Amino acid sequence: MEKARMAVKLVNLQLVAVLVAVFVTVMSGGVALGLECMDCHVSSGITTAGAEKCAGVDDQKVHNVFLGKTVDNASSVGLDQLSSTTYYVPDNFDTIQEAIDAATDGDEIIVGDGTYPEHINFLGKKITVCSEHGPFRTTISGDPEVVENIAIVTFWKSEGADSMLDGFTITNGITNGIGFFGGGISCNASEPTISNCIITGNTGGFGGGIYCYASEPTISNCIITGNTAGFGGGIFLCDWTGGVAAATIINCLITDNESSEAGGGIYCGGTAPTIINCTISDNSTTGFGGGIRSSVYAFPKVFNTILWGNTADGNPDEISVSEDASIDITYSDIQGGDPDNPGSPYPGTDNILCDPAFVGNGDYHLTESSCCIDAGTDVGAPDYDIDGDIRPQGDGYDMGADEVFVPGKHGKPWRLYQKME
Numbered sequence: 145m146e147k148a149r150m151a152v153k154l155v156n157l158q159l160v161a162v163l164v165a166v167f168v169t170v171m172s173g174g175v176a177l178g179l180e181c182m183d184c185h186v187s188s189g190i191t192t193a194g195a196e197k198c199a200g201v202d203d204q205k206v207h208n209v210f211l212g213k214t215v216d217n218a219s220s221v222g223l224d225q226l227s228s229t230t231y232y233v234p235d236n237f238d239t240i241q242e243a244i245d246a247a248t249d250g251d252e253i254i255v256g257d258g259t260y261p262e263h264i265n266f267l268g269k270k271i272t273v274c275s276e277h278g279p280f281r282t283t284i285s286g287d288p289e290v291v292e293n294i295a296i297v298t299f300w301k302s303e304g305a306d307s308m309l310d311g312f313t314i315t316n317g318i319t320n321g322i323g324f325f326g327g328g329i330s331c332n333a334s335e336p337t338i339s340n341c342i343i344t345g346n347t348g349g350f351g352g353g354i355y356c357y358a359s360e361p362t363i364s365n366c367i368i369t370g371n372t373a374g375f376g377g378g379i380f381l382c383d384w385t386g387g388v389a390a391a392t393i394i395n396c397l398i399t400d401n402e403s404s405e406a407g408g409g410i411y412c413g414g415t416a417p418t419i420i421n422c423t424i425s426d427n428s429t430t431g432f433g434g435g436i437r438s439s440v441y442a443f444p445k446v447f448n449t450i451l452w453g454n455t456a457d458g459n460p461d462e463i464s465v466s467e468d469a470s471i472d473i474t475y476s477d478i479q480g481g482d483p484d485n486p487g488s489p490y491p492g493t494d495n496i497l498c499d500p501a502f503v504g505n506g507d508y509h510l511t512e513s514s515c516c517i518d519a520g521t522d523v524g525a526p527d528y529d530i531d532g533d534i535r536p537q538g539d540g541y542d543m544g545a546d547e548v549f550v551p552g553k554h555g556k557p558w559r560l561y562q563k564m565e
């Protein structure tokens with residue numbers, strides 16, 4: 145009964161359900177093997193390992209992958225550690241921002257299906273804001289007719305990796321005014337975790353999809369498409385503080401973004417991002433670097449990535465590096481190859497030069513004949529792809545956001561990319 149009384153104290157209804165399950169299992173003399181722990185809905189790509197299972201009656205663990213909290217032997221100790229609050233929108237609050245305003249560190253906000261016409265600001269809080277059913281059913285949108293000069297999502301209060309945004313479509317953010325950068329998401333001196341989002345139809349002077357100044361976000365399993373900016377149509381990464389901010393971009397599909405000045409897909413200035421297993425295609429600029437522009441002491445590191453079909457009025461089309469910057473790119477497929485040696489792959493370890501053979505018609509999955517299959521490195525490669533397929537499949541890690549699924553080796557049940565179909 146003591147267990148029952150303690151459980152009642154919990155605010156988190158999901159936790160109550162799990163603990164009741166533990167209690168019932170133990171009281172019935174059963175073994176609590178295979179107890180699934182709470183997982184608010186979506187798997188978070190490589191940033192979360194999914195629900196852990198209890199090891200047994202004497203070694204029970206309850207792990208909330210979103211809060212990053214694990215409690216050993218949850219039936220007797222540590223319950224107060226789990227007393228963080230879960231807020232539901234719109235059940236508890238009409239807007240996501242009202243829920244954020246009410247939340248404190250460690251809390252979780254779960255957002256139901258629908259379109260939310262608002263702009264949200266994390267206010268420096270260590271909270272998870274996640275959708276219930278993923279980005280195809282949950283949208284945060286600005287007014288497409290109005291230059292509101294504020295990004296849809298703002299991280300400007302020194303947020304760390306435990307400020308998490310997961311599973312939204314972010315659209316119709318328009319910023320062009322001085323001091324208001326980034327149409328979809330704006331990060332300033334912060335390190336948030338952004339996963340499973342579709343960032344599309346946003347406009348900014350710097351960073352149509354995502355703007356980052358002196359920031360080190362982890363952006364994984366996102367689709368960043370159809371955004372527009374002066375610099376950095378898809379993503380703008382800049383640091384003039386004298387530091388070298390290092391964002392991490394993993395398993396992202398970055399396509400059809402446009403810039404007027406530089407960096408159709410990604411612009412890097414004074415930063416050292418790591419770009420892993422991304423597909424960067426069909427972006428364009430009327431300036432330099434249709435795929436990536438590295439400028440002003442930037443030195444991005446890129447591997448297991450495809451750059452194909454990008455265009456720039458200032459050649460070369462895929463990658464443009466200014467004299468005071470560099471790029472370290474390996475195990476990648478870059479159209480056009482080495483600008484100085486036509487017909488050769490781009491300089492760097494195990495780069496290749498061949499048509500990646502996408503499915504086509506806007507589908508950037510690889511076909512079975514793709515030269516990018518099994519051509520990547522395993523060093524630093526993620527455990528999953530943008531679909532949730534386990535990496536590697538077949539004989540090695542594939543280049544790009546997609547790992548071609550080999551029948552019999554199942555990935556995660558929740559698949560961001562394939563829901564587009």
Ligand SMILES: [Ca+2]
Nearest residue numbers: 518537538540
């Ligand atoms: Ca493979």
Ligand SMILES: [Ca+2]
Nearest residue numbers: 531533546547
């Ligand atoms: Ca796949």
